[in-house]
Amino acid sequence: MSTTVDPAHAAAFDSRADYTAAVERVRAAARDYYSGSTLAMDDATYDALIARIAATEAASPEWTVAESPTETVGAGGGVVGDVPHTTPMLSLDNVFDADGLHKWAARLDRTIGRPAAGYTVEPKIDGLAISARYVDGALTQVITRGDGRAGEDVTGQARRAVGLPHRLGEPVTLEVRGEVFMTEADFALANELRTGHGEPPFAHPRSAAAGTLRAVDRAYAAPLSFFAYAVHGLDPAAHLSHAGAMAYVAALGVATTGGSGAGMPHCATIDEVVAAIDDLNDRRLTLGFGVDGAVVKADSAADRDDAGSSSRAPRWGIAYKFPADTRTTTLLRIEVQVGRTGVITPVAVLEPVQISGVTVTSATLHNFDDLVRRNVRAGDTVFVRRAGDVIPEVTGAKLDERPDGSEPFTPPTTCPRCDGEIDRSQKRWRCTRGRACGAHESLAYYTGRTSMDIEGLGDKIIDLLVRAGLVTDPADLYDLDVATLKPLDRMGDVSAGKLVANIQASKTQPFSRVLTGLGLRMTGRSMSRRLARHFTTMDALLAATVDDLQAVEGVGPERALTIAAELVELRPIIDKLTTRGVNMTEPTDPTAAAAADADAAPAPLARPDGTPMTVVVTGAVPGLTRDEGNEAVERLGGKSSGSVSKRTDLVVVGEGAGSKATKAEDLGIPIMPAERFADLLAAHTEGDTARVAALLEESLPMPA
Ligand code: IVH
Numbered sequence: 037m038s039t040t041v042d043p044a045h046a047a048a049f050d051s052r053a054d055y056t057a058a059v060e061r062v063r064a065a066a067r068d069y070y071s072g073s074t075l076a077m078d079d080a081t082y083d084a085l086i087a088r089i090a091a092t093e094a095a096s097p098e099w100t101v102a103e104s105p106t107e108t109v110g111a112g113g114g115v116v117g118d119v120p121h122t123t124p125m126l127s128l129d130n131v132f133d134a135d136g137l138h139k140w141a142a143r144l145d146r147t148i149g150r151p152a153a154g155y156t157v158e159p160k161i162d163g164l165a166i167s168a169r170y171v172d173g174a175l176t177q178v179i180t181r182g183d184g185r186a187g188e189d190v191t192g193q194a195r196r197a198v199g200l201p202h203r204l205g206e207p208v209t210l211e212v213r214g215e216v217f218m219t220e221a222d223f224a225l226a227n228e229l230r231t232g233h234g235e236p237p238f239a240h241p242r243s244a245a246a247g248t249l250r251a252v253d254r255a256y257a258a259p260l261s262f263f264a265y266a267v268h269g270l271d272p273a274a275h276l277s278h279a280g281a282m283a284y285v286a287a288l289g290v291a292t293t294g295g296s297g298a299g300m301p302h303c304a305t306i307d308e309v310v311a312a313i314d315d316l317n318d319r320r321l322t323l324g325f326g327v328d329g330a331v332v333k334a335d336s337a338a339d340r341d342d343a344g345s346s347s348r349a350p351r352w353g354i355a356y357k358f359p360a361d362t363r364t365t366t367l368l369r370i371e372v373q374v375g376r377t378g379v380i381t382p383v384a385v386l387e388p389v390q391i392s393g394v395t396v397t398s399a400t401l402h403n404f405d406d407l408v409r410r411n412v413r414a415g416d417t418v419f420v421r422r423a424g425d426v427i428p429e430v431t432g433a434k435l436d437e438r439p440d441g442s443e444p445f446t447p448p449t450t451c452p453r454c455d456g457e458i459d460r461s462q463k464r465w466r467c468t469r470g471r472a473c474g475a476h477e478s479l480a481y482y483t484g485r486t487s488m489d490i491e492g493l494g495d496k497i498i499d500l501l502v503r504a505g506l507v508t509d510p511a512d513l514y515d516l517d518v519a520t521l522k523p524l525d526r527m528g529d530v531s532a533g534k535l536v537a538n539i540q541a542s543k544t545q546p547f548s549r550v551l552t553g554l555g556l557r558m559t560g561r562s563m564s565r566r567l568a569r570h571f572t573t574m575d576a577l578l579a580a581t582v583d584d585l586q587a588v589e590g591v592g593p594e595r596a597l598t599i600a601a602e603l604v605e606l607r608p609i610i611d612k613l614t615t616r617g618v619n620m621t622e623p624t625d626p627t628a629a630a631a632a633d634a635d636a637a638p639a640p641l642a643r644p645d646g647t648p649m650t651v652v653v654t655g656a657v658p659g660l661t662r663d664e665g666n667e668a669v670e671r672l673g674g675k676s677s678g679s680v681s682k683r684t685d686l687v688v689v690g691e692g693a694g695s696k697a698t699k700a701e702d703l704g705i706p707i708m709p710a711e712r713f714a715d716l717l718a719a720h721t722e723g724d725t726a727r728v729a730a731l732l733e734e735s736l737p738m739p740a
Contacts, residue, residue, distance in 0.1 A: 046087035048095040055092045055099050058085050062105045078419065080360040083130070119189050122211060123268060125165055125181040127348055128331065128355040134310045137332065140354045141306045144334060147351055148342040152334045156278050157312040159298035160355050161263050162326030163217025163245050166190065168200055168262075173207035175200065180249070193249050199262035199291025212290055214264035218245040219325045226258030231409050239419050239432040240362055241326050263293045265331065275337040293331075297323050302335060313356050318583060320358065321392075321422070329357040358392065362421040365389035367430065369414045370401065370445050374453040376474055376509075376605065378467035382407050382445070384418065384430045391422045394593040395659070399428040403463050404447040411435070413442045427601055471508035478555060482510040486561045486723065487553030488542040492535045500524050510553060511612030513539050547574060547622040550613065552723075556602040558595045561723025566590065567599070574610060574620035578603055590671070590721055639673020640720055640728050641686070648675040649685035652700070655693030657710040668717045680705065686736060688713045708735035 049055040062085050065077035077085075086105060093100045131137050145151050165181040178194035180187040194200060197216050218226060223241040226248065231237050238244035248258045267285050270276060276284065279302060282292045294300030298316055303309045313330045320327040334340055334352040343352040366387040373383050382401040389396050399420050401407045412418060416433035451458055451467035453474060459466045467473040476498055483493040493513075501507045506520060516539060521532035548568035552561045559567065570588045571577040585596035603610075614620055641649045651674040653665040660668060665688070669676040680687055680699045687700035690710030700707055708716075712731055719727035 046084070046091040048092040049088060052096075052099050055089065055096075056101065058089050058092075059101055059105060062086060062089065066105065078360055078363050080363060083357065118186060119177070119179045120186045121167060121179065121184070124184050125167060125187070125213065126184060126345055126350055128353055129349045130329075130355045130357050132357055134306075137309060137313075137354065137356060138306050140332075141309075144339075144343055144351060147344075148339055152339045153336040154334075155303045155306075155309050156294075156300050156333050156335045157303060157309055157316065158265065158293040158300040158331050158333070159263075159296060159316060159320070159323070159327040160329035160331045160357075161215035161217050161265070161293060162242050162328040163215040164242070164249060165213065166194060166216050166249075166262075167268075168194070168212045168214075170204055170212065171209050173204040173209075175202050188250075190249050193251065193260070194262075196257065197260040197262040199264075201289040204288040204290070206288060208288070210267055210269035210285075212264045212285055213266040213268065214262055214290075214293070216245055216249055216260055216262050217241065217325055218248070218259070219261055221324065222259040222261070229258055231406065237406070237410060237432065240421065261325065262291055263296055264290045265293045277335045277337055278333050278340070279335055296325070298327060317358055321361075322581070326361065327358070328360070329355050331355050359390075361392050362419055362431070363389050363391050364417050364419055364434065365396075367412060367414055367416050367418045367433070370407070370412075372448050372452045374451060374467060374473060376471065376478060376609075378451075378470040378473040380404075380448070380451065380458060380465040380467060382447070384412070384420075386418075386420060386430075389420060391420060391428065394422065394597070396420060396422065396428045396594070399430045401430050404465060405463055407445060407447075411444075413438065413444055415439045415442045427597065472502060472505070475502045475508045479507060479510060479513070481555045482553035483513075484553075487549055487555075488545050489549070490542045491538050492531070493539070497524075497535070500527075509609050509612070511609055511616055511618075514543070514613075514616040514618070543616070543618045545619060547572075547620050550574075550618060550620065551577075554606055554609070556599055556606070558598045558602075560721065563590060563721055563723070565723075568622040572622050572624065574614070578607070578610070640716060640732055641669060641672040641674030643685075648673055650675050650677050650683055651686045651688065652677050652680050652684055652696060653688040653690070653710075653713070654680075654696040655688075655690030655710060657688065657690050658714050660714070665713075668713070672717065672720055706736050 049058060061077070062082065065082055089104065090106045093104060093106060129140075131140055141152065141155075167179050167181070167187070168175060169177045169179075175195065176191075177189060178191045178200070180190055182188060194216060195202065200212075200214075200216075218241040220241065223238070223244050226244045227237040238247060244258065245260060248260055264282070264285055267281050270281060270284070279294070279300065282294050282300065286292045286295050292300075298319070301312045303312055309332055313332075316327070316330050332354050334343060340350075340352040343350070345351060368385045368387055371383045371385055373381050375381065382404060384399045384401050386397055386399060401410070401412065410430070410432055412430060412433045415438070416435075417437045418433045419431045420428055421431055422428045447465075448458065450456065451469070451473060454467060454469060456473065457468045459468050479493075479498045479502070480495060482488055483490040483498070488510075490513075501513075501516075501524075504524065506516065507513055516536060518529065518532045518536055521527050521535060522529065524532075527535075546568065548565040551559070551564040551568050551574075556564070566588050567577060567585075571580060580600075582593070582596045582600050585591050585599055586593065591599070610620075639648075641651055643649060648670075651669045653662075653669060653676065657665045657668070666676040669688075674686070677684065680696045680703065682703060684700065684703075684705050686706050686708055687696065688708050688710055689697045689700070690713075697707070712735060716728060716731045719731060
């Protein structure tokens, strides 16, 4: 955890008592951070507190405590060991935006008296700093950062870190500094090992790495990794650039930040640095290890020598912090979901929280064993993290903040969807009916009019087919033949023949209908159509990254994540459908597209002649910013306006609305509550025309 001194945007504390209390909170969090296995405070909260402490010290210097967290490495809470460092292990100052970077670079240029010759950009690894000593090529000692002056000897555990070789390629004596961390995959494994031994899981890969690095006599070993970001003890006469020094240790066999999937581009200007950081930020959730920022360093040896360091941090480098991937929020309730294959999962419904740019409202709790072990209850303040292209997860609760009278969660005794038996033999509980548990619903959706539109496959037949065990997923329909169908109740030769023909004919339906029929969560008919038009083929859609998905109109980060996860879950059925010859291509022919459009959901805020209604949004619409509210009006076929007049067709009124709402009432203009508007937008996006009509009816006089 690095100290954040960015008082420019932070509010100073009003009283000395509040200031000292904040210092204590930060110190306690730092102590836990450096030593404990639980996450005491999320990074964003920590950084915000430090910024307020710094702002207070700037405003009231006489209040400043000795060894303030703004001055000391490790926020005054680091675990101090007894092995002195050869040179102090410093921290880095932080910036949070391009402006901060430009200011840092300008300061650096002033210090060295010339423009810096160029910069490197590398990932800021979310782990623990260590210093590894090699003598004649052999790894002899590994020390934690501690308070920066002396640290703990962790040689025994650190020797197991992948990337930190026991012997270098050459018999050289030097000191490699870098970060010990746990990859996402190893974190999952570490928690399995740990919970398997009856211990509570780690809340975060960083705390897992910290716990593992100190664990001296564990009966089991969780994997660690290492990336170097600095080397000491090279011949100063060589004047190696940072990139050159890192290439040298890499050649000796040490894993480096630059050699990781993140890379270490060289940039000539700060604008190039900003572009490289954006690129890293875009990729960071796909790297497989925690990256909490970018580190920008002056590359040339001369620039670094001339810049030097303060007692706390070097002037030649700066950390650019990304938004935190773990935040705390309140767990509102625990719901139980049954997936398409009958897997039964506990899901956390959360007080909405922003995590690395996405509003998270629900998160997985993995499985019931885990839920019991993690000891998470409704009402708890919980840690929620987003990593990789995965669904956000609840990793643990703050037990010291648990409200009085909270009750442990009671897992279901029967399947919540079909009331059938639950198979508890594995960690992931399943309805014993498996795919058949939800088969009726998913088949009805697949064959329905807005999807594959298969005539003759109504509810009754679907029921017969599922009960007879003939189909459990849509792809099974294509294996049906007359001989199999005939024995079914009220099924003669002719009707069986017709049904088989209709099913086979549906194979040529456009890709958008197949996609609709698969029923991906958070997508309905119009969204499926948009996805199909954008990607044209199923192959292209399956190859799309979460970022690619967001290029589709109406797909934000949360929907993109859901779509990606749904495609992974549906992959076996998609493959089965493809094998059976179902078309997975959207026609690009304009007449076919126009025909498909003709049957698209009509724009709800357009008049019958197609012209847009004039709509004013006043006050807050849940889940939307002001701009998004106006965009939503346009997406619904309307025209957004800032003022209410006689010509206004509709006024959307949310919390905090003022005179515009009163004026609308005075003029007798139809009013729609903001919640209903949000529902309308959702229903339209989902292609749920019946619900759109119902919602409109409540607010607008129906056109004659
Ligand atoms: S360079 C003199 N490079 O971030 C300190 N640090 O917030 C030079 N860190 O203490 C540090 N990744 O533990 C550097 N690529 C990277 C890093 C990195 C992670 C850590 C390191 C440092 C802390 C400062």
